[in-house]
Amino acid sequence: MSPSFERKLGHSELSYFLPSREDGVNDMYLHLGIRAPSKVINPERILLAWAILRGRHPLLASQVVMEPGKYDSARFIYSPPPSLTDGLEEARSNFIFAQQSVEDSPKEFNLLICAVHFLGDGVALHTLANDLFSLLASSSTSEGKEPPSIAELNATLEREWVEAWANVTDIAVLPPSLEARLPQPLSVFQRVAHTVEFRCAQKRLIGGHAFPKSIPLPERKRHTIVRTFEFDEETSKRILSKCKAEGVSIAHVLFAACNVAWIRIGKASPELPMMMYSALNLRPYLPPPPRSLSPLASSYWFLAIGYFNVVLPSFSNDSSRLVWHRARLAKKQCLAAAKTRLLLSRTNYMAEERGNREKVFAALDDGLHLPPASVTLPPTPASTPDPTQTSMSRTLPSTALLGLSLLGNLDSMYKHSLYPSITLHTSTGGSRQRKGGLLVFGCTFAGKLGMSLGYDEGAYKAEVGAWWDEVRKEITALCY
Template sequence: MELPCVSNAPAPLPKIFVEEFHDAAGALPTPPPEAFACPHIGDEARSAPSLASPSLCFERRLGDSELSYFLPSRADGVNDMYLHLGMRAASNLLTPTRFETAWAISRIRHPLLASSVELNDGDYHSARFVYAPPIGVQEALSDARGSMQWKEGSKHDLIDGYLNGPRTLGNSRLSYLILSSPSHLHLHTPPSPPKTPQLSRPGSPASFSEERPGGPPVAPDAELDILIAATHFVGDGIALHTFANDFLQLIAGIDEGTGAQRTEAQLLAILEEEWQRRWGTDSSDVQSFALPSTLERGLPMATTRFARAAARVDFLNDQQKFIGGQSFPRSPVKRGRHTIVPTLSFEPEVTRRMLKRCKANGVSISSALFAVANIAWARVTQDDREGSKLPMMVYSAMNLRPQLRLNQLSYWFLAVGYFNVVLPAFVPRDAPVERTFWHRARSAKSQSAKAAGPLLCSRAREMAEERGRRARRWAREDDSVAADPADAEVSHTGLSRQNAPSRALIGLSLLGNLDGIYQHAKFPGIALHTLTTGSRQRSGGMLIFGYTFVGRLWLSFGWDIHGFDVPVVERFWSEFLSCTHEFLDPAS
């Protein structure tokens, strides 16, 4: 639950430093003695919070799903998400003030983005979000300015630096905004983010540029690249894309009162209104404020001991069905991770033909991409008849938001479940390959629908608990902390699959039609043309993204080039693209 806590702070505004964790490189710098931090005070508030107080903060413990992303991220940012958007934008929009104000509004509306995480040494159940609301509009702007950066670089430079350079995020910086517009770099060039970010509370006033009068939107005339970064334990892909759409509407939206493009002064007025409504002296919202709840709290819960036991047995039985014996050969040379993201998009008319062909065969493009991966791998390994006897397993994620029973004040929270699709690893020689392809696409559709069936919630809850135990167990190993019997691996006694392997070949992240999220008409003056998304991977990571955006089908393949046998992976990707053309658009 949220824990508002109050400290007897001195009158001057203190700086708040959040203690960083130890990583593989050793102990990070210790906060100075004069650092002020809101104390953790247990399960209940000791006193009612005062409005606009520099000592006001709220805490909530991380749930199992959040822990499963947080604990592995501590060393090098594994799973830190990013979203790159390339666009043409009207040059009058490219001002530091406009972006700083919109970013400040967004961080007030979505408090997890402006929170930090604290953890007591060796106590992995103690991990908690800590949110200290800004004491005023100027502080909100200052905090926003400290968590964003204008820099020089192409799309490739931004993505490569984020994926392969020093970690951008940290335990006291859970979100970050990077912007690059070559013709406007002189406007704002703050320093690069430090390797170990600190959250401070400076109170310097905002420096606003000269106001421009409102008017009709200006045609896009300048290139702009935006990279939005957030840790995976504060949200998921749905949150990230919904947020990007809302952010662009703040930047380039139309003011409802005037019908003209929103000015910087009007954006500042929105920020003032948002802050006053939540934290101003006349606000009543502070008494009901709550950080977004955990996934586990939002899912329906079994109410009896028997129902909980039945859910556990069902989950374990279900896990036994996932047999996968296919994997990419690893590189014999151990080197540091280096992720590359080859990306391809198809013209709108080609995409329309693909959609039409999938519909005619009773599947979506998402289901068809499981079959594309399957046939591509079968062709790569067609000479290994012995190895192809074991099936191929692919994992994917599922949006659990429709299943939640809580009304959240923000959509920034984690709500994903996981499922597997298992298909044969060979192609029959006595059947037309096209018929095999569509049969397997329909099989993938059926397996996906079954995963979303009546037992989805109970299995998602069990999986979250399993992932939480596993993350704590691995964290203890990483930190050389004694094992906890409560997090021991669960025995599958009596539920054997005869020692069959359960390895996934690859992951597919199928985002669907993103044009249903991005309301392009609501941010005139901006014309989006490119979208790439993903996360910082662990060594040997690999994930394919598939989505439609600006009327195009996009395929993006993020993988660690140092972790695999490169010719095999490159051949698979070539076959993947070839199969996409062959089966989804044979006319081409």
């Protein structure tokens, strides 16, 4: 009988799992456009590479089990395939290949990787894609300069399966959750101090702006659209060089452009600032898993993101330097969020808060009643009010206009030199939004700067489209 391994979902994982149960809210996707010979990109080779990757990353082959209404019982269960044949069949059931051409010259292919968000994040998605291309076309895995043969891929799959499962033990193989990796308070006093600091930090987050929403209709279904714009390589170089000369990154400028565009369309009230939220990759801040765990527990497939907010003024001084000034304000706040010594303790409390909030929403969805959480924390800035909070819990609003997902220069995550026969030329990523959701994505890929807006079209009035056009104008103006 094949062994199985399990662990409970952490707070962050639970906050993504619970809302995904009905219709896949937060599910991630990554589309990559590539050119490669068909002898490199063919069904048998990709299936073998996919099976190898599933063997390296247990969460990709796990399931989540939860007792009805008992949200804290949600846990991952991983049952490794009892044989190589079983592993290949499991990989095949999660793999689709649409053949369009059998010619050997370089052809266009489209790779689409989809994953539930509680398994990992954007960094894991792109790292997986890079590893897939390395397995398919890296000459370093072959005796010659040609890409690995079918026999070599089979040998890699067999070797890694034997190394992992030849001597089965009860050692943990699932990568620990984010919260399990975070340092815990060393004393009651430290916990109280961290709690107070977290509360104070949250109270400083003030935002009073939101896109006007359409009249909600109970029967209306979510209709997410994605609006994208991309600059060619030459224009991208000019924009990035201008940012560097001004001492900011394109990520800081995107915060500023979103802010200034909101002012330009005349919807900003100057009395309250505008707030945006974003995610932070926490991997560089986390210790490695204990050596007592299986090597599989060192998988990069786990959820490792924290959250921070950028608050910018909502008034305009009509200066041509406004975007650069706001970008520097955004930079200062981004650096403060990433470099504070309290980052991990704040992450711990934020994760607990998000998990508790989603349990409340899940109970409402399931028609259940949950007692209030033992520790009530301030709400995450969002346009949706937290039902655990009373109307007197805050004296100032903490509403975020939108969220930004900024992965930076993706070319640094892809080792193009390892697979010269494959050319990557297009990247589009995102996640399935909630009903009424709105999220901006920005990155540089293949030397080209691209940005996209994903939102529930029916939930908002025309201001969203007008605002996005202004964002594009602000970014384009950086070329001149």
